[in-house]
Amino acid sequence: DTEVTQTPKHLVMGMTNKKSLKCEQHMGHRAMYWYKQKAKKPPELMFVYSYEKLSINESVPSRFSPECPNSSLLNLHLHALQPEDSALYLCASSQREGNYGYTFGSGTRLTVV
Amino acid sequence: GEDVEQSLFLSVREGDSSVINCTYTDSSSTYLYWYKQEPGAGLQLLTYIFSNMDMKQDQRLTVLLNKKDKHLSLRIADTQTGDSAIYFCAETNPSNTGKLIFGQGTTLQVKP
Numbered sequence: 001d002t003e004v005t006q007t008p009k010h011l012v013m014g015m016t017n018k019k020s021l022k023c024e025q026h027m028g029h030r031a032m033y034w035y036k037q038k039a040k041k042p043p044e045l046m047f048v049y050s051y052e053k054l055s056i057n058e059s060v061p062s063r064f065s066p067e068c069p070n071s072s073l074l075n076l077h078l079h080a081l082q083p084e085d086s087a088l089y090l091c092a093s094s095q096r097e098g099n100y101g102y103t104f105g106s107g108t109r110l111t112v113v
Numbered sequence: 114g115e116d117v118e119q120s121l122f123l124s125v126r127e128g129d130s131s132v133i134n135c136t137y138t139d140s141s142s143t144y145l146y147w148y149k150q151e152p153g154a155g156l157q158l159l160t161y162i163f164s165n166m167d168m169k170q171d172q173r174l175t176v177l178l179n180k181k182d183k184h185l186s187l188r189i190a191d192t193q194t195g196d197s198a199i200y201f202c203a204e205t206n207p208s209n210t211g212k213l214i215f216g217q218g219t220t221l222q223v224k225p
Contacts, residue, residue, distance in 0.1 A: 006155075042201055042215035043156065056212070090155055092213075098205055102146075102213060106155035 001026045004105035006091050012111045015081060021108045023074040023091030031055075031097040032074040034066060035090040037107070043090055049074060050097040081112045119202050119216035126224050131189040133219045135202030138183065142204040145178060146213070147187045150199045159187070159200075189221075197223045 004025045013019050023032065031050050035043035048056035049068040063085075065077040074091055091105040116138045125131045137145070143164050148156040162169045162176045162185070169176045175188040189196055202216040 040199070040218070040220075042218055043213075045212055048212075088155075092156075098212070101161070102158065104148075104156040104158070109153075 002103070004091055004093055004103050006089075006105035006108050008108060009106070010109045010111075012113060013078065013081065014113055015083075017081075018077070018079045020078065021076040021089055021091075021110075023076075023105055024072055025093045025103070026072055027093065027103065028071075029093035029095050029103070030071060031094045031099065032068065033092040033094075033102070034074070034076055035092060035104075037088040037090055039088075047076075048097060055097055078110075081110075083112050086111045117202055117204060117214050117216040119200075119219045121217060122220050122222070124222040124224065125192050127192060127194055129192055131187075131192045131196070131221055131223075133187045133189075133200050133202075133221065135185040135187075135216050136183055137185065137202075137204050137214075137216075139204060139206055139214070140180075140183065141206040144205050145176075145185050146201075146203040146205075147174075147176065148201040148203060148215075150201065150218070152198075156201065192221075192223050194223045194225060197221055 007022045034046040037043040045058050046060045047066045052068045063080045067075040088107045090107045092102045094102045119135045146161040147159045149159050150156050173190045177186045199218040199220050201218045203213045
């Protein structure tokens, strides 16, 4: 298995909703990442987990809450989002933090209404 | 700080070669990458090059690295309409653990 799987592929949520994005990999990678990408822009790093511990938080608002329950799973909990949070949310993994060979998932397209 | 720059748009005819260029500022970069993103999709790693190499070839793709000028290029031979996408150059270095620094992306348009 050489993939990063993200669910759901599309999500529409209201500003008062709580939802979660899920990311899964079974490559034995010990670093996992959340990126946010706006249309026609490069991905922006949000969070890095290394060995299931939060390593980097790029000053992301608290309405985004990451969680790494085990070495294969990464979640992003969403609460009280704003319309400007609408974007493609990409998960990635690599063998170790900062290692070569980042593998990206196909993303969750989030629309906040 | 680190910066990665690319031209925003390139248009070629099917069958021609495409060359996408990238410059970076961090001389400590260890790995340099090319990612492809098709509309509505995630990022696909096309190839990467380690900073102690100056060339890497993989089928239709050739990566050239000029470390002195901090210049990276991706050449696609015999460009096909399926190559139409956004191509991102990216780099990592040990002092920025976990951070992939991306360029703005080059939109490649392939005309039949």
